[in-house]
Amino acid sequence: MTAQRPLTVSSAPTGLTGRVRVPGDKSISHRALMFAALAEGRTHISGLLEGEDVLRTAEAMRALGAKVVQKDGRWIVDGCGVNGLQEPADVLDMGNSGTAARLLSGVLATHPFMSIMTGDASLRGRPMGRVSVPLSETGARFVTRAGHKLPMAVEGTGKGKPLHYRLPVASAQVKSAILLAGLNCEGETVVEEPAPTRDHTENMLRHFGTEVKVEELPEAGRRITLKGPARLVAQDVLVPGDPSSAAFPVVAALLVPGSEIVVEAVGQNPLRTGLFKTLKEMGASLELRDERTEGGEVIGDLHVRAGRLKAVDVPAVRVPSMIDEYPVLAVACAFAEGTSRLRGLAELRVKESDRLASTVALLEANGAKVHVEGDDLIIEGQKSLPGGGKVQTHMDHRLAMSATVLGLAAEQPVHIDDTAFIETSFPGFVSLMNTLGAGLKP
Ligand SMILES: O=C(O)C1=C[C@@H](OP(=O)(O)O)[C@@H](O)[C@H](O)C1
Numbered sequence: 001m002t003a004q005r006p007l008t009v010s011s012a013p014t015g016l017t018g019r020v021r022v023p024g025d026k027s028i029s030h031r032a033l034m035f036a037a038l039a040e041g042r043t044h045i046s047g048l049l050e051g052e053d054v055l056r057t058a059e060a061m062r063a064l065g066a067k068v069v070q071k072d073g074r075w076i077v078d079g080c081g082v083n084g085l086q087e088p089a090d091v092l093d094m095g096n097s098g099t100a101a102r103l104l105s106g107v108l109a110t111h112p113f114m115s116i117m118t119g120d121a122s123l124r125g126r127p128m129g130r131v132s133v134p135l136s137e138t139g140a141r142f143v144t145r146a147g148h149k150l151p152m153a154v155e156g157t158g159k160g161k162p163l164h165y166r167l168p169v170a171s172a173q174v175k176s177a178i179l180l181a182g183l184n185c186e187g188e189t190v191v192e193e194p195a196p197t198r199d200h201t202e203n204m205l206r207h208f209g210t211e212v213k214v215e216e217l218p219e220a221g222r223r224i225t226l227k228g229p230a231r232l233v234a235q236d237v238l239v240p241g242d243p244s245s246a247a248f249p250v251v252a253a254l255l256v257p258g259s260e261i262v263v264e265a266v267g268q269n270p271l272r273t274g275l276f277k278t279l280k281e282m283g284a285s286l287e288l289r290d291e292r293t294e295g296g297e298v299i300g301d302l303h304v305r306a307g308r309l310k311a312v313d314v315p316a317v318r319v320p321s322m323i324d325e326y327p328v329l330a331v332a333c334a335f336a337e338g339t340s341r342l343r344g345l346a347e348l349r350v351k352e353s354d355r356l357a358s359t360v361a362l363l364e365a366n367g368a369k370v371h372v373e374g375d376d377l378i379i380e381g382q383k384s385l386p387g388g389g390k391v392q393t394h395m396d397h398r399l400a401m402s403a404t405v406l407g408l409a410a411e412q413p414v415h416i417d418d419t420a421f422i423e424t425s426f427p428g429f430v431s432l433m434n435t436l437g438a439g440l441k442p
């Protein structure tokens with residue numbers, strides 16, 4: 001990561017207007033590179049997110065023996081086949097990316113060599129026991145720092161013992177790690193999730209020619225079954241626009257008076273669109289138009305118009321479908337009429353920062369009334385926010401972008417300590433916002 005990049009954000013000079021496209025979906029981009037590296041043959045990936053998190057995954061797959069090159073805007077991967085990856089010559093540095101570290105743990109568990117993973121200070125503080133503990137049951141050996149933290153050494157087992165595992169928390173990363181390990185296990189790997197989480201891994205397994213069975217469980221959960229050892233066959237992938245990135249221009253346009261924008265070609269996987277549903281419940285003028293299927297994914301254009309929002313009560317069951325969108329939703333709630341309650345946010349505590357604490361600090365520093373009750377965030381909305389706060393982003397891209405959105409709508413300029421981490425998920429964020437008329441001065 002480069003030097004710190006502070007930013008002072010003043011209220012937008014005019015309403016935001018125009019049509020934009022956000023970069024490719026981060027979750028799908030990580031998976032596309034990993035699946036391509038595990039496949040037999042050549043995969044072309046279009047629309048890959050070229051953010052730092054995903055570039056770490058590309059580098060790791062190269063270090064594990066896949067050929068990964070970028071050419072004419074597409075990424076070309078010559079895969080090694082399941083069980084065909086090679087021992088890396090050096091430590092794998094996953095940067096800021098929990099998804100990269102956790103998903104790769106699954107891959108490494110059932111490849112017969114030794115590897116070491118590390119990350120930046122944020123990632124080294126995040127829990128890895130949620131993957132290393134269940135994955136140890138395959139026969140792999142994991143050695144971590146105290147508290148299951150990175151750096152972590154993995155002695156992979158080669159063909160492993162298949163897991164039957166019920167996730168203690170609804171986490172797509174843990175589910176995916178178990179399924180990726182299962183590709184090189186003898187027999188059925190079964191994962192049960194207490195609530196449906198993003199299903200990009202299941203979709204991509206099918207896309208690369210492997211059968212996965214998905215059953216609905218009573219009480220809203222799902223059971224996913226994969227038979228190993230599996231063979232993946234190279235397939236071209238088209239990555240849709242990231243709904244988690246679209247969230248920022250969308251909320252900014254709702255809050256800055258006079259705005260009217262279109263965010264084109266945004267992924268509409270129903271396990272990712274909880275924020276848009278919630279904003280509509282708040283009375284947002286947000287319309288999905290031109291729904292279409294591209295590269296097997298449903299995408300659509302989001303038409304957004306500014307207008308007063310009303311408070312919302314978001315149930316805990318919706319958390320997995322908008323897990324990364326809470327900081328920016330909280331900003332929207334701070335401008336809404338009435339008191340909002342966002343329920344069941346325990347998982348926010350283990351993201352790039354403790355997002356419950358850092359979101360509260362972001363809002364309080366800028367004059368919003370907010371508090372935490374158990375795992376719920378309660379926000380008293382007001383018509384306008386004073387702003388003028390100093391915001392610490394704690395190496396968290398989503399905090400930096402949420403603070404930018406808040407600054408565009410607040411009365412006084414908001415001072416953000418560091419926006420460099422925005423590069424992890426949304427390269428070009430500041431210039432994209434400026435094409436809409438945000439007037440940001442980096
Ligand atoms: O599987 C994925 O790609 C992701 C899953 C979520 O994490 P958890 O699985 O920890 O909830 C999400 O927060 C993260 O940004 C991406």
Ligand SMILES: C=C(OP(=O)(O)O)C(=O)O
Pocket residue numbers: 026096097098099100324351352398425
């Ligand atoms: C939590 C996030 O990502 P990760 O877990 O991959 O670091 C995020 O992008 O908001």
